[in-house]
Ligand code: C2E
Ligand code: MG
């Protein structure tokens with residue numbers, strides 16, 4: 001390596017271990033132990049109502065603090081987990097932690113009208129125990145299923161559409177909300193919007209930030225379509241207040257981006273909620 005990374009930058013090392021098969025294998029081995037070693041955690045990013053900037057819910061995002069490599073991005077380790085059985089464990093860890101944190105926030109701050117949104121991987125939908133496991137965790141954590149959303153990407157639904165539809169219908173019947181994540185990337189098929197019982201579309205940041213002067217035509221069309229299908233719309237990665245206002249005028253319900261707040265830990269969320277909803281605070 002010609003140049004050594006300065007300061008605490010870790011990026012320059014990533015291409016190296018992404019390219020190497022043995023390193024990936026090592027990472028997979030490390031990931032297997034990560035849960036019991038408490039290296040995995042969740043952070044939560046606010047999802048904000050655009051009309052009044054009020055918090056509507058939070059998306060749970062996984063973090064891995066590797067003892068030697070430092071923090072590794074989920075874009076790096078989730079695909080590794082997905083290529084093995086590990087994703088089922090990781091996915092349930094996230095679901096369990098997120099629903100337990102939601103219940104804790106509710107106890108601490110009163111019955112707030114907020115939801116928690118958890119990402120679900122394709123491989124998890126193929127796991128026959130998924131539905132029962134989710135129901136069991138909701139019960140154990142005394143969590144109202146109506147306050148829980150799962151986020152799926154289009155590829156999830158593509159891989160095994162029939163199995164996916166059955167599981168999603170069951171989750172929906174149990175009261176959970178379903179969001180189609182990263183809409184506008186990859187293999188978008190509009191037919192999925194009617195074939196699967198989604199409540200919410202999350203427009204990917206690449207579309208929200210499309211530099212072309214035709215961006216507003218695309219965004220307005222997606223938002224109009226979603227509303228006519230009676231789905232709610234979240235715009236991801238909104239960069240400016242101006243864009244937020246424009247999206248609100250187009251009828252976009254929610255925004256989720258660094259503009260409204262980065263992902264933060266559960267205790268910080270609790271403090272945030274107590275600040276934001278003081279009237280609902282319990283004595
Ligand atoms: P995602 O589900 O689309 O999550 C949104 C990602 O966008 C998060 O990245 C979030 O930190 C990032 N983001 C939010 N606002 C902004 C912004 O204004 N600018 C930019 N540049 N980025 C923003 P993160 O946390 O690195 O997660 C990346 C992806 O990893 C997620 O994309 C999701 O696909 C996956 N992921 C994360 N946690 C989990 C998990 O628990 N389970 C599964 N299956 N996948 C997960
Ligand atoms: Mg997501």
Ligand code: MG
Nearest residue numbers: 181182202236
């Ligand atoms: Mg997304």
Ligand code: MG
Nearest residue numbers: 153181182204
């Ligand atoms: Mg994504």
